[in-house]
Amino acid sequence: LLQLRSGHIPLNAHLNRFKCVETNKCQACLPEDGSNPAVETVIHYLFECPAYEEEWFDLDRALG
Secondary structure (H helix, E strand, O other): OHHHHHOOOOOHHHHHHOOOOOOOEOOOOOOOOOOOOOEOOHHHHHHHOHHHHHHHHHHHHHHO
């Protein structure tokens, strides 16, 4: 939880700051309209990335 809250988590937005990855963009989602992928932040990963819509649905259904 501390990593999520602080943003020090192995997502591209954080890793790119230290030159561990070439881009800070999300590699899991590619917008259908051809625009640039979103920056892979904690908020994007947990709540916005369309690549994880099925997992959100399963979690929502399991939690009621």
